[in-house]
Amino acid sequence: MKHILLGILPLKxxxxxxxxxxxxxxxxxxxxxxASMLNYTGNDLLTRKIIYTTGGFGFVVMVLAGMYYFQYKYRL
Known part of the structure; x- marks a missing residue:
């Protein structure tokens, strides 16, 4: 039981x-x-950086989760 939880918890x-x-x-x-919280004017560099950074981090973390799941499922 302990090994199952150790495998699934990091994935979650x-x-x-x-x-x-x-x-x-x-x-x-x-x-x-x-948008006014971020002083968004359409061309605001900070807002674009926030969007791209959080979106990029989210994408990378989801890819890592998929890789972890693949490794866990097929015991590589």
Whole structure:
């Protein structure tokens, strides 16, 4: 039982963290977070950096979660 939890828990954590980053990035892009909080004017460099960074982190973490799942499932 202990080995099963040790294998599944990191996968859930990676998926949760990746999803959180993607949700933050998506909510900024689609306007669910008020743009005035970030002084968004359409060409604001800081806002674009936040969007690309959080989206990139989310994508990378989700890819890592997929790699971890593949390794866990096929015992590589």
């Amino acid at each position: 954590v990676l998926v949760g963290v990746g999803a959180a980053f993607l949700i933050i990035s998506g909510s900024i892009v689609f306007g669910l977070i008020d």
